[in-house]
Amino acid sequence: MEKYKNHTSVAALMNRSNVDTDQIIAKQFLKKVERTGFGIHLFHDWRFLEDGSANPDFELNNPAFEGAKILVAGDNFGCGSSREHAPWAIDDYGFNTIISTSFADIFYNNCFKNGILPIVVDADTLKKLMSEIESNEGVEFTVNLEDQTVSSPGGISVSFDIDGFRKHNLLNGLDDIGLTLKQTEKIDAYEVKHKQRFPWLWAS
Template sequence: MEKFTTLSGIAAPMPLLNIDTDMIIPKQFLKTIKRSGLGANLFDEMRFDREGNEISDFVLNQSAYRSAEILVAGDNFGCGSSREHAPWALLDFGVRCVVSTSFADIFYNNCFKNGILPIVLPAEQVAVLMKDAEKGANARIAVDLEAQTVSSSDGEVFSFEVDSHKKHCLLNGLDDIGQTLEKVTAIDSFEATASQARPWV
C-alpha cells in the first residue's frame, strides 16, 4: 500500500448528503476482485448517461476537477452496503483523501486499509473547504497527516483527529498484510519454538 504523508491537490466539491457506496461504485461493477480498473466507473450513474456519454455538469467531468485527489463531501459519506470496491474505485481514480462531517463506519475503516485518508471536520470547517474547492484548479488544499492538519488555499488551517494506529499504518503504507509482516521475526521465532516443542504437529 502506498504511504500517505502529505498531499497538496485539487479538491472536488461534492456537497450532496448521504452519498452511498452504490453511488460510488454501482453494483454491476462488483464482479471483479481486482483493485485496478474501477476508477473508470467511479460515480458511474452520476458521471455518465445511459449511452455512456459524460454528464457535463457532474463535478468530476469538469476540466478543473478531472485530476482531483481530494473530495470535500456532504454528511454521511460512504453509507449503504459494506463494499470495499468503493475505496478501490476512489483510489484507482486518484482520490487519496475525503473530507466530510461524517462517514459510515465500515467505509471509514476500509479507507485506511486501502491508503485513503478520511477526515472528519465540523460542519463550519467543511463549509470553508467546500467553498475553497469551488474555486477550481487554482485552489489546492493541503493535507498533512503527521501534523493532522488540513489547509485551505487561503491559508486557513484546521486540525483533525485520527486514531494513532490507523495513522501509523497510513504513514508507513501498511495494510493488514503489511501489519502482519511487521511481526515476521516474532512469528518465525514462535513457529521454530512450537516446532521443537511439538515435532509431531
C-alpha cells in the same frame, strides 16, 4: 499500500449528502477480487449518460477537478453496504483524501485499510471549504498528515483528529498484510517451536 505523503492537490467538490457505496461503485462492477481497475467505474451512474458518454452535469467531470487527490463531500459519506470495493474505486480513481462532516463507520474503517485519509470537520468548516472551491474551481488544498492540518489559499486552516495507530500505518504504508509481515521473525520463531513441540502435526 503506498505511504501517505503530505501534499498540495486540487480539491474536488461533491456537495451531496448520504453518498452511498452503491453509487460509489455499482453492484454490476463487483466481479474482481483484486483492488485495481475499479476507478473507471467510480460513480458510474452519475458520471456517464446512457450512451456511455461523460455526463457534463456531474461534478467530477468538471475539467477544473482533473487530477484531484482531495474530495470534499457532504455529510454521511460512504453509507449503505459494507463493500470494500468502494474505497478501492476511490483510491484507483486517484483520491487519497476525503473531507466530510461524517462517514459511515465501515466505510471509514475501510479507508484506512486502503491508504485513504478520511478527515472529519465540523459543519461550519466544511461550508467554508466548499465555498472556497465554488468560488475558485481548481483551487489546491494542502493536507499535512504529520501535523494533522488542512489549509487553503483562502486562509482556512483546520486541525483534524486521527487515531495514532492509524496515522502511523498511513504514513508508513501499512495495511493488515503489511502489519503481519513486520512480525515475520516472530512468526517464524513460533513455527520452529511449534514443530519441535508437535512434530506429528508437521509430518508429511
